Amino acid sequence: MASSVEVGGSWSTQEDIALYQSWVNVSHDPITGSEMKFHHMWSKIHGEFCQRLGSIRTEMALSSRWKLLNxxxxxxxxxxxxxxxxxxxxxxxxxxIIQAQMWFGAMGQGKKSFVHFQCWEVVKDCSRFKIIPTGPPVVLNETPLHDSTSTDSPLDSPMEMEPPLPRPSRPIRRKAAKAKRGGTSNNECVQLLEQIAKNTSLRIERDLKRDEMDVAREEAFVIQKQKAQEKDMDDREMKIMAMDTSHMSPETKVYWKLRRRDVMRRKIFGRRT
Structure with a gap:
């Protein structure tokens, strides 16, 4: 049988969402969901999926993708x-969410960051994915009063069901030690997040100082440029005032006389302002 890649190419986010919407509608049907056999269930999921998207994905491709995303x-x-x-x-x-992403990456055996948020919104209220607080289980006569792992029979596997393995009872001291190790991991996570926040604050402070230095340099450059322009203007005016007009024609003398008058006006008004 052809693989899912051969039949339909890479899976899109829209296909993933449609797959889980179809899975929820079929497997959680209050009338028939808990009584269907696996083959019949995935046949109905495939039919609803194709009806949603008009896809050419095979039933095997859907179940394989579901197993991976699951x-x-x-x-x-x-x-x-x-x-x-x-x-x-x-x-x-x-x-x-930041802490959850860190825990997700630390678990290994897969991607470092979780990206299927739209699929999560579809299934988060299903009993299989409900968030149940964990911790040291309450034990009465070596029988746990509750178990945090919940399954939706017949939904444990897309292709087959396996009988649950017997869970041997553990001494209380081992459970306490495990809880202690979990607390240590939590503290390490908190310390890491605090370090990230501290580093972010230092980086922001460093960027602000750099921006202030850039502004100061720009202001100094503007002042220096303005002083250079004023000096250049003074040099030109001094040349105008010192111009020898004795050898010039009457028309040229009139021109330089007017230039000198403009210089005197700028000097007078400049002093007044």
């Missing part, structure tokens, strides 16, 4: 969870 969205959900647990008083949504 990992990225799952990582983003986990990164947002960590960021929300680490958010401090006075910080806003932008701070939360």
């Amino acid at each position: 990992k990225e969205l799952g990582k983003w959900r986990n990164a947002l969870t960590k960021a929300r647990e680490n958010i401090r008083s006075g910080q806003n949504f932008t701070d939360e």
Whole structure:
């Protein structure tokens, strides 16, 4: 069977959004969503996807793309969870997104930054992607009262279902140690963000000082240019006043007499101002 790249080329953002809209509509149908078999489910998703875009993507291409994006969205959900647990008083949504991007990049095995925000808006309210605060689980008789990992059966995999593996119970001390390590990572993240803010402030201050120096240099250049023009004017006026007209014709003498009169007027008005 041809791959998704061979059939339809690179995936666009519009196709990714349409894929997840189709997935949500079909798999979360309150009447038939939980009872469909995988083959039938992806057949319906493929039909709705093609109806939305008129695409030639195959059913296999859709399920493969869904599996790839599903990992990225799952990582983003986990990164947002960590960021929300680490958010401090006075910080806003932008701070939360910055922290989440840092957690997302630190998780490895994929892209360094999350970019599928429009797909996230489509699926963020699905139980599979809901953000559930994590932390040391509450244990009663070695049985967790809640589990932060939630799945939407039959949505765990686009092609097949695997039975969940048994989860062995852990001693309380190991869970406490893990929580402590998580707290240390949170502190390191906070310190890194504070360092970024400090570096940004220093860079802004440095840029302002550089702008002030540029303005000062420009003002000094203007003053120097003005002084040079005034000196040049004084030199020309001195030559006019010192011009020897004894050997000139009457018409030329009249010309230089008028020039001298203009110089005297500028000197007089200049002193008055």
